[in-house]
Amino acid sequence: MSSSVPHVVVLCVLLLYCLSVNAGVAEPKIRCNEAERQALIKIKHHLANDESVEENMLSSWGEEEDKRECCEWIGIQCSNHSGHAHVTKLDLSLPTFGHSNAEYPEYHLLRGNISSSLFNLKYLNHLDLSHIFFDDNVIPTFLGSLTKLRYLNLSSTSLVGEIPPHIGNLSSLEYLDLSNNLLKPKSLNWVSHLSSLRVLDLSGTNMSLANDWVHAVVNLPHFMTNLILSDCNLPAADVVVSSSPSQSLVINSSKFLSVLDVSENHLSQSIFQWVFKYNTSLVHLDLSFCQLEGSIPTKGFENMASLAYLDLSVNFFQGIIPESFGELISLKDLHLNYNDLDGFHPKSFTNMTAITYLDLSENQLNGYIPEAFGSMIALTHLDLTENHLIGIIPKSLGNLISLKYLDLSSNQLNGSIPESFGNMIALRNLDIANNELKGEIPRSIWRICELQTFGAYNNSLSGQLHLAESPSKECANFSLEELDLAENHIMGSLPNFTFYPSLTSLSLYSNQFSGLSKSMSQLSHLKFLSLSENSINDVLSEAHLSNLISLSTLDLSTNPNLVLRIAADWIPPFQLSYIHLGSCTLGPSFPKWLQTQDYYSVLDISNSRISDSIPDWLFNFSSSLTLLDLSNNNLRGSLYGIKPSVNLSTEYEYGTTYPDIDLSSNELEGPIPSFLVQGISSLNLFNNSFSQLNSLCEPSLLLVRYLDVSHNQLSGELPDCWSKAFYLRILILANNKLSGKIPFSFGFLSNIQVLQLRNNNLSDELPLSLKNRTELLVFDIGENKLSGPIPSWIGTSLTNLLILSVRSNRFNGTIPLQLCNLVNLQLLDLSSNHLSGQIPNCLGNIAAMKELNQNEHVSAEDAYSSSKGLQEVPSDFNREKLALVWKGVISEFKNVGLLKSIDLSSNKLIGEIPRDITELVGLISLNLSRNNLSGHIPQQIGHLKSLDVLDLSKNNFFGQIPPSLSQVDRLNTLDLSSNNLCGEIPTTTQLQSRDAAAYMGNPLLCGIPLPINCSDDKVPTTSNNEAMENHNDNDDDEFITKGFYISLALGVMVGFWGFCGTLIFNKSLRYAYFKLLNDVEDWAHVTAAIQKKKLLQMFRS
Secondary structure, three states: OHHHHHHHHHHHHHHHHHHHHHHHHHOOOOOOOHHHHHHHHHHHHOEEEOOOOOOOOOOOOOOOHHHOOHHHOOOEEEEEEOOEEEEEEEEOOHHHHOOOOOOOOOOOOEEEOOOHHHHHOOOOOEEEOOOEEEOOOOOOHHHHHOOOOOEEEOOOOOOEEOOOHHHHHOOOOOEEEOOOOEEOOOOOHHHHHOOOOOEEEOOOOOOOOOOOHHHHHHOOOOOOOEEEOOOOOOOOOOOOOOOOOOOOOOOOOOOOOOEEEOOOOOOOOOHHHHHHHHOOOOOEEEOOOOOOEEEOOOOOHHHOOOOOEEEOOOOEEEEEEOHHHHHOOOOOEEEOOOOEEEEEOOOOOOOOOOOOEEEOOOOOOEEOOOHHHHHOOOOOEEEOOOOEEEEEOOHHHHHOOOOOEEEOOOOEEEEOOOHHHHHOOOOOEEEOOOOEEEEOOOHHHHHOOOOOEEEOOOOEEOOEOOOOOOOOOOOHHHOOOEEEOOOOOOEEEOOOOOOOOOOOEEEOOOOEEEEOOHHHHHOOOOOEEEOOOOOOOOEEOHHHOOOOOOOOEEEOOOOOOOEEOOOOOOOOOOOOOEEEOOOOEOOOOOOHHHHHOOOOOEEEOOOOOOOOEOOHHHHOOOOOOOEEEOOOOOOEEEOOOOOOOOOOOOOOOOOOOOOEEEOOOOEEEEEOOHHHHOOOOEEEOOOOEEEEOHHHOOHHHHHOOEEEOOOOOOEEEOOOOHHHOOOOOEEEOOOOEEEEOOOHHHHHOOOOOEEEOOOOEEEEOOOHHHHHOOOOOEEEOOOOEEEEEOOOHHHHHOOOOOEEEOOOOEEEEEOOHHHHHOOOOOEEEOOOOEEEEEOOHHHHHOHHHHOOOOOOOOOHHHHHHOOOOOOOOOHHHHHOEEEEEEOOEEEEEEOOOOOOEEEOOOOEEEEOOOHHHHHOOOOOEEEOOOOEEEEOOOHHHHHOOOOOEEEOOOOEEEEOOOHHHHHOOOOOEEEOOOOEEEEEOOOOHHHHOOOHHHOOOOOEEEOOOOOOOEOOOOOEOOOHHHHHHHHHHHOOOOOOOHHHHHHHHHHHHHHHHHHHHHHHHOHHHHHHHHHHHHHHHHHHHHHHHHHHHHHHHHHHO
16 A cells, blocks of 8 residues: 555656646747837836835846746736737836835835837837836827827826827727826817726816816716816816707716716816716715805705715805705715704705715714714714714614714713613724713723724713723723823722723823722833823822833823822833823922933923932933923022033024923022023023023023023123024013123024013113114013113114013103004003103004903913014913002013003103093003193093003092093092092992092092082082192192292292382383383273274164
8 A cells, every 4th residue: 555655646746747738738938029028128227216215126127038038027918819929018006016006105116217118019008107206207299109008007207297189199098097296288188089088087187277178078988987187276167067059068978977086176066067967877976175165955966876975075065964965875985074064954864874984074063963873874984073063972873883983072962971882892983072971981881892992081071980890791991092081070099900901092181080000000001191180199109100111101290199109219111201290299309210211302390399409310311302390399409510411402403393491490599500501492490599690601592492580699790692592582581680781782682572671780771782673572671770761762673562661760751752653562661760741642553552352361372473563472472471560569460461551650741641542442551640640531531441450640630530431341440549630520330439549639529439528519518728738638749839839939029029120220111111001001992992982883773
């Protein structure tokens, strides 16, 4: 038996040999045509690998003996007729080399030129050169001679310019793809000559000059199946469908057209007249991104029984989804997202039993989710996000057992999450975030075995979070990768995560969790962990983090009772990119385990109760650092002696992000080290004890955009070295002990927008160089010892100013009229100086103060950036604080964007209040107190309806209080005391309900709330002498004082004796004077007699 085995093997080998010989005889080997082989070699010589490709893509093409058979070359296919081979197919597309067109849409393996040797391939019927980068960029005309071509694909080949009309000679062509190039034809007339064409793809072709495109489409073959004109910049044209030959523009219908894509063009509603002519054949219709307006046609779609794909997304459709959609029985994909649709017809989705993909997101849909959705059992994708849907989520959605993607986020859905959701066994992505859902998360959710992402953030979900306790009861634990339940009211301790090993992202911030779970340490795939803004009262140790080997983001911030108790010598198994531990308890010692983290972009340990010095190693910044925040701790000591081993770049590189460093509100002291500003974008040293600035006079300051050293102990003169700070936009040196002049080099801060030098001892006049800083938005130099007149160039050069504060200095002279040019000004504070003269009338021209605040909750940045004529406001502007006298108290305000104020108090101004000021209807505060102003309070003061504060006290205003003042409903603080106002206080609640102190010191003023009653003739019952005496007693700032009476008496005496003495001692002058008196007497007598005679004659007549 065993001896027969070799014989069997021999017989099998002989049999296989005979079969192979017979096969060779039956099918002779295809031999390459030599002329065509040479043509292909020349084609190869015109092509080369793209510079990004290392492999030789045409290595099989060659002259070597083993490569001479061209029909075996990659991308070549030959025909065989009686042993004569001819190249019929040349395909050098991405799939030929094992790449996907969809995966690499812009990828090129080859580059070069289209060789004219193609003309020698006489039998070529299939040519695909897609995704080759052609250097000559034009379609060669000789392609029109390849008359046997049935397939031509030149897509994504960097072609530009015209499409040669010679392409119209290819009468056998069935497939033509010239898409994704930069072609710009002037005519499409050649298309009408392609009598065999079935598929035409010109997407991405700029046809803005091809005004005959509609006529070309008219003459396309009746058996055309695919027409793709997406993103073609089609010229505007109304597509007219009519059976009348007299119509100038008639679109013939095809019985075979199944795919029509004219997306990303500017079309009109008339396109539907054409589309509906294909109601029996059309399968795929794409009209997305076409700027279509109005309602979706109510008639036409009901007859499109074959339509399987419909995309009307990203248009301007309004109204409801029409009833006719319910007749699209074959529809599988429906895209209506990004429109303005606001409702459903009850029968819109009645018969859509075949639909698998439905996207209605980003509309204005209101009302309830239709119950009909629960009958679409074939649905795999349902997206209703960003609408105005209300009510509860229908339980019937649980019937969608094929659904893989469900997004109901960003609506106003309420009620609880349906228990029936657990029946959607195929669900992978569930998003119900940004709604008003309440109650606990049903445990049935965790029975969805395919669930990968679950988002329910920003709802009102409550109760505890109950995950699977064992792998046998639930199965979502094996698939769940992302869980986001942030911004809810979920409480209790964190659940057991032991059976959720696939979690990569866990976001539970802004809830009411109170305790941790050591099972967190089992999440070895976790990359993102956020537990911030909870009520965690627990201790976190290295045991909670020991196995989180994939963790890159750790956010435990804003848990004041969370204590991180980690051993100093612990080495974490992870390298974090984002570390957010602010407002936790890390101290009192500086956390040493942070030294092991080498590549973090963000480190925030602010307000973490650290009382220690900053270790040197912390300043060995990585190149990826974007934020270092150590603010609001008790960090102490000097940084001046620290020498980091790694220094950041001092040269600007485009596209590079430079870090922000915040060391504010600590106890740091000594000089500011130069390394601290080297290669950074922002440095905040607010509220420390730094004493010197001189180290900043190095090139390291070059890249800094934001520098705040306010509320420190800086003293001496400011260094004059700021010309190198080219990118500096915000400089805050307020509340220090700086003295001397403002440096001339400040005028070279070419990008400065915020300059705050408030509350120092700076003196002398403003440097003229500041005139060049036209970008300034905030200029605050208050509370110094600056002197001289306020420069007029502030109003002529700094025309973008929003805030100007020079309060509490020694400026003198008049208010420059040029300040009226600051039309964007929202805050003007010139108080507590030595200014004299009148208030300029033109202050009423400040346009920004004429604008009412429409939104009381808008941020400072938004308020400023929306002002007229302004440049970009620094993103850091919302950090700023400004010192203002508000309701009689100096306060620091943050977010002053809505505060529109004029403060001219405590000066020596005279004259009346300009009437034009009453046109500044956006004013919130007006303070003109402690001046020598006089006249009436303008009757139009009531126009300032936004006023919260009005202080006109300690002036010389007289007359009555304007009744219109009672119309200012928002007026909180009013002070008219110590003036000469008279009459009755207007009888309105707004004015009479105030404290009497607001009116005191006006002796002739009466009525509630003053103790002085008014008589019937509206005068006080007390004597005027008593009132005047009281007025003088109450006003220490009045013009009429004891010195006034002494001066008056001296003036009368000098004037009287100066005149009378002259008459006594000068005889001739005395005679002339008395002669003048006699002449005047005579003239008066004669004039009276004549007038009397005329009157008598008139009465007699």
